Amino acid sequence: MEKTVNQKAWFLILPVLLLVAFSAVIPLMTVVNYSVQDTFGNNQFFWAGLEWFEEMLRSERMWDALGRQLMFSAIILAIQVPLGVFIALNMPKSGFWSSFCLVMMSLPLLIPWNVVGTIWQIFGRVDIGLLGYTLDALGISYNYTQNTFAAWVTIIVMDVWHWTSLVALLAFAGLKSIPDAYYQAAKIDQASRWAIFRYIELPKMMGVLMIAILLRFMDSFMIYTEPFVVTGGGPGNATTLLSIDLVKMALGQFDLGPAAAFSIMYYLVILLISYVFYTVMTNLDKKGG
C-alpha cells in the first residue's frame, strides 16, 4: 500500500517549535553571543573573540570541576543502577504489597530538590540531625562541612535516596512486561536464578534500563540544587560540581563571557553523551523489536 505523504502535518508542530525557540534556541544564541564578548554591565559589550574559550580550556578550575562532575555521575550510576535493579527484582510482583512498595518508593521522587537538600542538611548535622548525632555518638567522626569525604558521602547518599526509586520503578515496569511463558520455559530447562536474570530478565529490561541510565546521567551531570543547599560546594571546592561553579562564575562574579564559554562546552559534552546513549538505545530497540 502506498503511504500518504502530507507535508501540511508540519504545521501541527509549529507551536512546539515556537515554544522551543523562545525557551531554548534564543537563550542559547544569546549565550553564544556572550561567549565571544566581555561586559562590565550596563548592557555594553566588547569583542573578545575566542579568548574566553582559550581561558576556560586552560583553566584548572574548570577541569577540576569537570573531573568531580564525572566522578559524581559515575558513582551515582554505579550505585543506583544495580541497586535499582536489585530492588525491582525483589519487589512483590502483584497484590497489596506490590502497590504499597510502588507508592512508598515514589515518595522521594515527589520531593522538590531544595527540600531534599534541606532535609539532608539538617539530617547530617552533628548537633540537631539524627544521622550526624548518631554517628557522632558512635564515635565516628562525621562533619560534612569540614571533611571532604563526609561531604561526598552525604551528597551521594542523598542522591541515592532521592533517585534510586526511579531506576527501580523503571526496571520493575520492564520486568512486569515479561510474559510468564519465558519463566516457564526457563523452569523446564532447569535454568538457575542467575541464568534467568542474565538471559531473560536483563535483555528484556535493557530498553527501560537504558532510559533510566540516560535520565540519571543527565540529571546527575546537571545537578545543582541539592549539593548547593547541603555543602554549598565545600569544604573548599571539594563538592563544587560543574553547575555550581558555573553559577558562581556567571552570577557571583558576573563574568558573563567566561561563564558563557564554559556553558557552551558543558552543553556540548551533555549533547555528545546524550547522543551516544540515544543511539545505543535505538539500536537496542531495533534488536529487541
Add this chain to the structure above:
Amino acid sequence: MEWMAWTTPTAIFFIIIACTLTVFTVLAIKFPEAPRMGILRTETTRGDRLFITLLGSAFINLAWLGVVGANQPYALTVCLAYAVAVFRWV
C-alpha cells in the same frame, strides 16, 4: 534585539547553520533519506550525519584551540575533511 548582544561573526555563524539546516530539509523533501549502516555499526540518515558533523566540528575547533591555540581558521579545514569522512563512511 540589542539585549541579545549580537556581533557580526556570531550572526554569520548562525546564518550559516540556519542555511545548512534549510538546505538539508529541502534535500530531505526532494530526495527522501534512506538509513544506511556505516563504520559506527549503527544506521544513520543524512540528517544524523549532519548532526555528527556539526557536533564533531565543535569538538575539533575546541581541541584545536586547546592544543594548537593559533591559526583557528585552519581548524575548519580539519572539520571539512572530517565532514567528508562522515558523509562518506559513517
